[in-house]
Amino acid sequence: MMISNDERKIIDSLANDKTVEMKSDDLVEMLNAELNKPESEIDGQLVQEILDVLEPTGPDPAQMQAGWKHVKENLPKRRERSGWRTGFARFAAATAVVAIVLVSTIEDAGAFRWTLIQKILKPVAETFGIIMNDQTDTTPESTETTLYAVSDAPSSLIAYAALDEVPDIHEGYIIRPRWLPEGFAFASGSRFSSYESEIYSLDFTQDERWLNLNIHIITQDSAVYSRKFERNLEIPIEMTIGQHSVTFYSNADDQHQSAVWVHENAHYMLYGELTVEEVKQFIEHME
Amino acid sequence: MKRAMALILAMVLLLCVGAVACAESNETRASNYFATYGVALSKPGGNKINMTFSCSCAYGTASQIGVSNYYVQCYDADVARWYTVSGPHNGSYSYNASSHSFAKTFQGAAGEKYRVKCTFLCTKNGTTETKSYTSGSVTLP
Numbered sequence: 001m002m003i004s005n006d007e008r009k010i011i012d013s014l015a016n017d018k019t020v021e022m023k024s025d026d027l028v029e030m031l032n033a034e035l036n037k038p039e040s041e042i043d044g045q046l047v048q049e050i051l052d053v054l055e056p057t058g059p060d061p062a063q064m065q066a067g068w069k070h071v072k073e074n075l076p077k078r079r080e081r082s083g084w085r086t087g088f089a090r091f092a093a094a095t096a097v098v099a100i101v102l103v104s105t106i107e108d109a110g111a112f113r114w115t116l117i118q119k120i121l122k123p124v125a126e127t128f129g130i131i132m133n134d135q136t137d138t139t140p141e142s143t144e145t146t147l148y149a150v151s152d153a154p155s156s157l158i159a160y161a162a163l164d165e166v167p168d169i170h171e172g173y174i175i176r177p178r179w180l181p182e183g184f185a186f187a188s189g190s191r192f193s194s195y196e197s198e199i200y201s202l203d204f205t206q207d208e209r210w211l212n213l214n215i216h217i218i219t220q221d222s223a224v225y226s227r228k229f230e231r232n233l234e235i236p237i238e239m240t241i242g243q244h245s246v247t248f249y250s251n252a253d254d255q256h257q258s259a260v261w262v263h264e265n266a267h268y269m270l271y272g273e274l275t276v277e278e279v280k281q282f283i284e285h286m287e
Numbered sequence: 288m289k290r291a292m293a294l295i296l297a298m299v300l301l302l303c304v305g306a307v308a309c310a311e312s313n314e315t316r317a318s319n320y321f322a323t324y325g326v327a328l329s330k331p332g333g334n335k336i337n338m339t340f341s342c343s344c345a346y347g348t349a350s351q352i353g354v355s356n357y358y359v360q361c362y363d364a365d366v367a368r369w370y371t372v373s374g375p376h377n378g379s380y381s382y383n384a385s386s387h388s389f390a391k392t393f394q395g396a397a398g399e400k401y402r403v404k405c406t407f408l409c410t411k412n413g414t415t416e417t418k419s420y421t422s423g424s425v426t427l428p
Contacts, residue, residue, distance in 0.1 A: 146394060148373040150359070153337050153390035194390035195337040196329035201386040203348075210347045212322070212385055220329045224423040227325030256346065258322070271322045271345060 160189035173266040179285035196220035211272030241283040320409040320416040343386035353387040354378025357405030
């Protein structure tokens with residue numbers, strides 16, 4: 001049996017009109033009236049539409065309140081904090097985050113050479129003592145005309161495996177010792193050459209005793225050269241050994257002796273576990 | 288009487304401290320690590336400065352010896368002050384050696400005076416000693 005248009009209008013208005021309170025009782029009464037009819041006279045479509053209107057769309061207010069109460073009771077308990085602790089914790093966390101971001105940014109900027117970021121963060125890095133990678137690079141890429149650029153200078157290094165390989169004389173200066181204390185043998189040697197310097201370093205050993213001869217030849221008259229000597233010394237002694245004026249240092253606590261002398265543009269330095277007489281004899285033979 | 292004794296003892300104590308201080312100042316301070324170190328500066332031309340660093344250790348070999356860092360300074364005659372124009376740069380080392388040398392070239396400006404400041408380093412038996420060093424100066428023509 002088809003529902004009448006009036007009945008349809010009533011149902012639609014009740015379903016769609018939000019301003020009218022839903023009288024579900026009327027619809028239930030209508031539904032019961034329809035269901036009480038003989039089975040052959042029941043309008044299935046009307047019944048279905050009434051049921052659709054009556055279908056609950058959600059919990060009623062009482063059920064909602066009960067549900068929220070249950071949820072609230074089962075929430076994890078949160079410890080109440082005093083106001084100042086919460087504020088301090090938040091400040092500390094924020095500071096830590098900022099610091100981590102800054103440090104990581106600084107390091108990333110160095111790693112990836114973000115020049116602009118490096119320039120911006122350089123004052124911050126210096127304040128906290130963070131060395132940015134570009135600050136310790138050995139040599140920036142530069143051309144010959146780049147002011148204040150530093151680059152490797154032409155130089156060479158030769159290692160000597162035997163005393164026979166060591167030159168006897170270099171540009172008039174004696175290099176290879178003519179006399180060694182008894183028992184001493186050549187251990188190692190090297191020659192470093194640069195624009196203004198020829199530096200020889202020769203090591204000799206006898207069991208646990210050790211002797212080093214260091215010769216620094218300045219090949220450019222205009223070069224500026226200075227050295228510091230760090231030795232345990234008591235009273236420096238100026239003595240003439242052969243044709244050399246020698247400054248002699250003696251450490252009475254042990255057998256360590258030091259002697260330095262200059263011959264024209266060559267600076268000789270002798271260090272080792274020798275007696276005074278052995279030092280004198282060594283130097284005398286270096287003429 | 289007690290006050291006088293306390294005063295006398297205090298003065299004796301002060302004198303003892305002064306004597307120790309004098310002894311300390313007279314004792315020569317030196318290194319058990321380094322024998323000698325220094326830098327040679329030269330002018331190879333083209334407003335360049337050649338810098339040769341060298342150092343040697345005392346009593347045998349060092350596990351590490353060389354220069355940890357260096358920088359170049361320029362002299363400002365207007366204010367009579369040195370200021371850094373390049374660096375700090377990494378130096379270089381030798382390992383299990385008695386000496387170490389290396390050379391660098393610096394591009395300067397004509398008419399300026401330059402010098403080098405660096406830190407020499409020597410490690411023996413697990414202990415490291417460093418020495419600060421300031422070179423002489425050169426003036427580019």
